[in-house]
Amino acid sequence: MWYLVRRLEFFIVTLWAALxxxxxxxxxxxxxxxxxxxxxxxxxxxPQAVKAMEVAxxxxxxxxxxxxxxxxxxxxxxxxxxxxxxxxxxSVATVVMQAxxxxxxxxxxxxxxxxxxxxxxxxxxxxxxxxxxxxxxPPVFIxxxxxxxxxxxxxxxxxxxxxxxxxxxGFAYDLTSQIxxxxxxxxxxxxxxxxxxxxxVITSIGGWILTMRNTMITTLAEDYVKMxxxxxxxxxxxMFMYAGRNAILPNLTGFAMSLGFVISGAILVEIVFNYPxxxxxLLQAVDNEDFALMQALFxxxxxxxxxxxxxxxxxxxxxxxxxxxxx
Amino acid sequence: MNSRxxxxxxxxxxxxxxxxxxxxxxxxxxxxxxxxxxxxxxxTTWTCDFNPYNGAVTGLSAGIFYEPLVYDNLLxxxxxxxxxxxxxxxxxxxxxxFTIRQGxxxxxxxxxxxxxxxxxxxxxKKYPALDLQSVWSVLTDVSKSGTDKVVMTFGxxxxxxxxxxxxxxxxxxxxxxxxxxxxxxxKVDQPVGTGPFVLGQCTAQNIRYDRNTSYWQPGxxxxxxxxYPAFTDNxxxxxxxxxxxxxxxxxxIQSIDxxxxxxxRAHNHYWFPPIDNIDIWFNTTRAPFDKKAxxxxxxxxxxxxxxxxxxxxxxxxxxxxxxxxxxxFNSWLDNDAVKKYGYKFDAAKATSLLQGAGFTKNSSGxxxxxxxxxxxxxxxxxxxxxxxxxxxxxxxxxxxxxGVDLTVKDQNSNDYFNNLFTGNFDLAYGSLSTLPGxxxxxxxxxxxxxxxxxxxxxTASGDYGRYKNSAVDTLFDQFGATTDSAKQHSILKQIEGxxxxxxxxxxxxxxxxxxxWSTKSFGGWPTPDDPYAAPxxxxxxDWEVVLLHLYQTGS
Numbered sequence: 001m002w003y004l005v006r007r008l009e010f011f012i013v014t015l016w017a018a019l020x021x022x023x024x025x026x027x028x029x030x031x032x033x034x035x036x037x038x039x040x041x042x043x044x045x046x047p048q049a050v051k052a053m054e055v056a057x058x059x060x061x062x063x064x065x066x067x068x069x070x071x072x073x074x075x076x077x078x079x080x081x082x083x084x085x086x087x088x089x090x091s092v093a094t095v096v097m098q099a100x101x102x103x104x105x106x107x108x109x110x111x112x113x114x115x116x117x118x119x120x121x122x123x124x125x126x127x128x129x130x131x132x133x134x135x136x137x138p139p140v141f142i143x144x145x146x147x148x149x150x151x152x153x154x155x156x157x158x159x160x161x162x163x164x165x166x167x168x169x170g171f172a173y174d175l176t177s178q179i180x181x182x183x184x185x186x187x188x189x190x191x192x193x194x195x196x197x198x199x200x201v202i203t204s205i206g207g208w209i210l211t212m213r214n215t216m217i218t219t220l221a222e223d224y225v226k227m228x229x230x231x232x233x234x235x236x237x238x239m240f241m242y243a244g245r246n247a248i249l250p251n252l253t254g255f256a257m258s259l260g261f262v263i264s265g266a267i268l269v270e271i272v273f274n275y276p277x278x279x280x281x282l283l284q285a286v287d288n289e290d291f292a293l294m295q296a297l298f299x300x301x302x303x304x305x306x307x308x309x310x311x312x313x314x315x316x317x318x319x320x321x322x323x324x325x326x327x
Numbered sequence: 328m329n330s331r332x333x334x335x336x337x338x339x340x341x342x343x344x345x346x347x348x349x350x351x352x353x354x355x356x357x358x359x360x361x362x363x364x365x366x367x368x369x370x371t372t373w374t375c376d377f378n379p380y381n382g383a384v385t386g387l388s389a390g391i392f393y394e395p396l397v398y399d400n401l402l403x404x405x406x407x408x409x410x411x412x413x414x415x416x417x418x419x420x421x422x423x424x425f426t427i428r429q430g431x432x433x434x435x436x437x438x439x440x441x442x443x444x445x446x447x448x449x450x451x452k453k454y455p456a457l458d459l460q461s462v463w464s465v466l467t468d469v470s471k472s473g474t475d476k477v478v479m480t481f482g483x484x485x486x487x488x489x490x491x492x493x494x495x496x497x498x499x500x501x502x503x504x505x506x507x508x509x510x511x512x513x514k515v516d517q518p519v520g521t522g523p524f525v526l527g528q529c530t531a532q533n534i535r536y537d538r539n540t541s542y543w544q545p546g547x548x549x550x551x552x553x554x555y556p557a558f559t560d561n562x563x564x565x566x567x568x569x570x571x572x573x574x575x576x577x578x579x580i581q582s583i584d585x586x587x588x589x590x591x592r593a594h595n596h597y598w599f600p601p602i603d604n605i606d607i608w609f610n611t612t613r614a615p616f617d618k619k620a621x622x623x624x625x626x627x628x629x630x631x632x633x634x635x636x637x638x639x640x641x642x643x644x645x646x647x648x649x650x651x652x653x654x655x656f657n658s659w660l661d662n663d664a665v666k667k668y669g670y671k672f673d674a675a676k677a678t679s680l681l682q683g684a685g686f687t688k689n690s691s692g693x694x695x696x697x698x699x700x701x702x703x704x705x706x707x708x709x710x711x712x713x714x715x716x717x718x719x720x721x722x723x724x725x726x727x728x729x730g731v732d733l734t735v736k737d738q739n740s741n742d743y744f745n746n747l748f749t750g751n752f753d754l755a756y757g758s759l760s761t762l763p764g765x766x767x768x769x770x771x772x773x774x775x776x777x778x779x780x781x782x783x784x785x786t787a788s789g790d791y792g793r794y795k796n797s798a799v800d801t802l803f804d805q806f807g808a809t810t811d812s813a814k815q816h817s818i819l820k821q822i823e824g825x826x827x828x829x830x831x832x833x834x835x836x837x838x839x840x841x842x843x844w845s846t847k848s849f850g851g852w853p854t855p856d857d858p859y860a861a862p863x864x865x866x867x868x869d870w871e872v873v874l875l876h877l878y879q880t881g882s
Contacts, residue, residue, distance in 0.1 A: 088512075169567055170558075271560045274564075
């Protein structure tokens with residue numbers, strides 16, 4: 001129990017620190033949103049008009065930093081994230097909610113698939129160490145994961161979309177469709193997400209395979225595995241319940257972290273496939289010095305990672321009784 | 328991945344241009360139908376805001392929904408009556424009277440009238456942030472006269488502002504806009520306009536425009552549906568276009584002959600008409616750029632042709648020192664004067680000019696004055712515009728030969744524009760951030776008329792180099808006070824003379840309107856032979872005119 005309380009304390013302190021850094025970071029960047037606004041209007045707008053726009057956007061350049069900080073914490077707790085400069089006049093919440101489902105759907109699904117597949121392959125490769133399976137799959141995927149993300153993405157696009165025409169070119173669903181719950185629409189979403197997801201899976205699977213295979217090999221040498229064999233348990237049971245269950249523990253935290261980072265999207269994949277997700281939005285927010293949007297996205301990423309890590313801690317406590325007692 | 332389309336995107340935010348309609352395309356009335364898809368990297372997903380005064384999205388509503396009073400073709404200055412049927416300047420050129428077209432209806436069925444026009448201009452006066460063209464810097468009053476006339480009164484004669492007022496201002500419906508509490512921050516998701524299309528559907532990734540069946544030009548438009556997908560980057564947009572999924576492109580394509588034309592030689596075309604200059608700006612308040620001889624030496628020390636070929640792969644032609652775009656504005660160019668000065672790469676001449684100004688080469692081959700100050704400078708430009716970086720490399724190599732040492736400094740666009748506007752630079756590379764116009768007057772005025780400038784540290788809307796020449800300022804005033812074309816030509820020649828003699832700024836290459844099109848299923852495109860409108864989909868409001876000309880071919 002103490003273990004969980006400690007984790008929760010850690011969670012709250014980290015969250016506060018992240019909120020503060022999140023507040024400071026954009027303000028340490030060169031330039032200001034006021035300048036960005038001026039540039040948007042090509043110097044056509046009078047300083048008074050810019051002042052008016054600043055007020056509309058909630059940029060109070062005349063407030064002290066402490067005032068701004070308190071206001072920021074208050075607004076964040078109330079869930080008021082402000083107005084986006086780059087998507088003016090939309091609110092940050094609207095803009096983020098437009099992109100969030102696509103990113104969570106695409107990158108989230110791809111991350112889970114990569115983790116499950118990678119762990120299984122790593123487990124099997126270690127189980128039959130030196131076999132044909134072990135000799136081919138892990139090295140191939142590890143080499144592929146060393147390739148630049150966007151290179152694989154462009155390659156897939158060129159072969160499967162442009163040349164073979166198997167998959168549609170870009171976007172999250174057919175251009176003229178409206179978001180709805182028909183089978184037809186679901187089919188479109190899958191067809192459009194297939195290549196970007198494939199890219200993410202094949203470039204990230206190598207890491208899971210490698211770590212799982214290595215910890216699995218160590219685990220297989222443990223006495224309790226030998227004991228299980230000696231007892232004559234079925235190989236499947238030994239592989240999953242004895243060796244696998246213990247070998248997966250270090251991977252779990254890594255998986256939780258990467259689930260958290262799903263929110264940050266996959267910038268390059270989204271750009272190559274013209275996919276309307278959060279990764280591109282983050283890039284644009286930084287480019288346009290869109291503080292409100294930047295802060296909201298960073299906050300979501302931080303929160304997602306922290307929650308995922310907390311979840312992993314709980315899961316570890318369930319899977320590994322030692323952590324419960326040690327607390 | 329970064330490219331100059333970014334700049335075009337920026338320009339298109341406020342950008343407008345124009346078009347002459349009364350043309351030619353269809354002797355036989357084409358059938359209505361077809362789905363046209365536009366391919367233009369916007370760098371963002373759609374917000375579905377159709378407020379024409381929001382600089383970021385004006386290109387999605389100006390023209391196609393909200394129409395201007397008169398179309399003024401950016402490439403030829405040919406004017407076509409649009410929501411105004413005629414216009415008339417008072418004898419002293421300080422009053423402009425528009426006669427407003429009768430029988431036009433807003434897309435919600437309400438009648439359009441002179442009141443809407445007056446309302447549009449008054450609203451821009453009330454909310455200066457809406458006045459993207461700064462028309463109220465010259466207007467003093469806009470009022471209705473009779474039932475169908477609108478009178479605009481100017482502080483002093485400002486004839487070239489006709490372009491901004493008549494062509495660039497989108498007329499909006501009073502009965503809708505008067506209900507908005509603050510039009511500057513209003514999100515307009517159900518646009519009501521007089522234009523040829525109405526909003527069909529908008530999602531973050533695509534806007535569908537449907538034909539306005541009760542458009543005031545009978546029978547038009549011929550196209551049933553226009554799709555405008557949102558592309559966040561150049562490469563996916565180019566692939567989409569090359570795959571034939573879109574028919575009308577407006578962006579830079581690397582190796583266009585293999586990447587686009589070769590994909591369908593029978594139907595794919597491109598045309599890149601020049602619309603503005605890409606310049607080297609001297610900060611004339613800083614030594615040695617206050618010296619004419621130094622500026623002239625630079626003009627002789629740059630090989631514009633090789634910058635165009637190596638830096639811009641030949642897509643953007645070399646500029647000339649008058650600042651008059653060729654071939655777009657050939658009729659304005661003073662050929663004799665151009666020949667007399669003969670500005671082309673001439674290291675000997677440049678060197679002798681620098682020596683005449685008191686510079687000698689030091690031991691490391693760099694020119695220095697008697698007190699040892701070397702001609703070593705930093706030139707600022709926008710990070711990510713890879714073609715500009717390549718151009719600057721050529722320029723630096725050129726200048727090295729005349730003993731000038733140039734360091735290129737890439738800055739993010741915010742920093743760059745801020746430094747440019749406030750005069751915080753030695754040398755800068757880039758184009759004007761204000762819009763070009765249908766004659767060379769507009770760009771030249773914003774480049775060298777000190778009225779557009781400001782003190783160092785203040786934001787200037789033009790003349791970033793702080794060049795001050797009262798004689799040339801007077802010439803611009805005189806140009807603005809006359810409607811006599813012959814007189815305008817002769818005044819502009821004198822201005823060109825100043826550009827050649829004084830070299831306040833160096834036009835290096837000419838920026839173009841990127842335009843690609845496929846004749847596979849649609850006809851009626853603007854071409855070099857029939858330049859009825861500026862052809863890029865981000866040329867506003869010209870794209871409306873192009874859409875009115877296009878028709879489906881075949882079945």
